Amino acid sequence: MAEAATSRREATDRWFIRRGVPYVIHEYRATTDVFTRAAPFLAIVFLAELFTPFNDRFSGWAQVGALAAGVGIMLGGAGVINLLLGRRFWQVPERVGTVELVVFTLLPAVLPLLFAQDSRWIEAVLLVVFNLVVLGATYVVVSFGLLPMVRWGGTYSVHQIALIGRLMGRILPLLLLFSAFLFLNAEVWQVAHDFTWPFYALVVGVIGLISLVSVVVRIPSELVGLARFESWDQVCELVNAGDSPLAPAAPPTGVAVSQVPALGRLDKVNFGLLMFVAQAVRVLLVGLFIGLFYVAFGLLTVREATIVAWVVADSLDPIARFGLFGADLVFTWELLAVAGFIAVLSSLQFAVSTVTDTAYREHFYDDMTREAREVLASRALYLAELSQAAQAAEAEPEAGVA
Numbered sequence: 001m002a003e004a005a006t007s008r009r010e011a012t013d014r015w016f017i018r019r020g021v022p023y024v025i026h027e028y029r030a031t032t033d034v035f036t037r038a039a040p041f042l043a044i045v046f047l048a049e050l051f052t053p054f055n056d057r058f059s060g061w062a063q064v065g066a067l068a069a070g071v072g073i074m075l076g077g078a079g080v081i082n083l084l085l086g087r088r089f090w091q092v093p094e095r096v097g098t099v100e101l102v103v104f105t106l107l108p109a110v111l112p113l114l115f116a117q118d119s120r121w122i123e124a125v126l127l128v129v130f131n132l133v134v135l136g137a138t139y140v141v142v143s144f145g146l147l148p149m150v151r152w153g154g155t156y157s158v159h160q161i162a163l164i165g166r167l168m169g170r171i172l173p174l175l176l177l178f179s180a181f182l183f184l185n186a187e188v189w190q191v192a193h194d195f196t197w198p199f200y201a202l203v204v205g206v207i208g209l210i211s212l213v214s215v216v217v218r219i220p221s222e223l224v225g226l227a228r229f230e231s232w233d234q235v236c237e238l239v240n241a242g243d244s245p246l247a248p249a250a251p252p253t254g255v256a257v258s259q260v261p262a263l264g265r266l267d268k269v270n271f272g273l274l275m276f277v278a279q280a281v282r283v284l285l286v287g288l289f290i291g292l293f294y295v296a297f298g299l300l301t302v303r304e305a306t307i308v309a310w311v312v313a314d315s316l317d318p319i320a321r322f323g324l325f326g327a328d329l330v331f332t333w334e335l336l337a338v339a340g341f342i343a344v345l346s347s348l349q350f351a352v353s354t355v356t357d358t359a360y361r362e363h364f365y366d367d368m369t370r371e372a373r374e375v376l377a378s379r380a381l382y383l384a385e386l387s388q389a390a391q392a393a394e395a396e397p398e399a400g401v402a
Contacts, residue, residue, distance in 0.1 A: 077103065223263065
């Protein structure tokens, strides 16, 4: 029975990681979870830094000797640390703790001190800083499950393409009312023609950032409602409807649904990132669809002479020319720029509408909330089962004493 419970918990932990919410895991810590899970990557970085002795100071067999000395120092130092910690010399640590992280950060810096020339101290300091940056980036990526979250977001976007295609017929007329006048406006084409690409990227990036910010600001208030459940029957219904390893679920005994711990600060950040990825994928897909629509629309409706007149130029330098039904079509940088500009503006309008418009929320937000509710329901049941196990463990000694 205990083995089955342990296996069930481990399967649930892996499911939370795959869904990009590792902070739901009970007693999730940096040393026992984050850096230990990242140990293979850190080992690769550590071994790659063995090549720091290669520089212009040595050549031929001297270079080989410098490499051998570097290998001896790095691996020998790690082995000595193992012995001091009571492990075998060549043993791979099962847990990456503070000592291992200090060794990873400082030991490679010994090599520049021994083998570099004039700038040995600078190289050593830069190597320490680089390792600290690697550890910081590793902590952020692994602790918040960013890689599984991105993988889930990619899978989620594939499913969303079909949904966006079905529902675009409903929102496209509204978006066209907003954007068609812009597209067929000479001033917009003139601005697009005069833009340098760095400034164009800056403007489009700022508008895109505003779109994403409009998505982010509502997430904290949404999480409060999504994490609230009226009964265990509601929790079990959500768990059983999805692919959670806790299914088939039954209401737990001895723990009220109101006793489930509220989301902590890092839990909220983790779930917020998950919801952000889901919404950002949707906003980006809508922008991509609108951009492609206007590229096709512009190819068919805006002739080369019209573009020349609009941008007040003597001639164009099109990307491509081709014929269709006896007409010459031109694919230009100006068309791409205008279509991209309207795409990000349409994304902004869509992002704001999903927050403020009831009809948009019904079609584009409710299915995402069901995904989040499933994970939150699994979290509630997971924590309740852990509480039950703890109560049972406390009751056993008392029963033995009686």
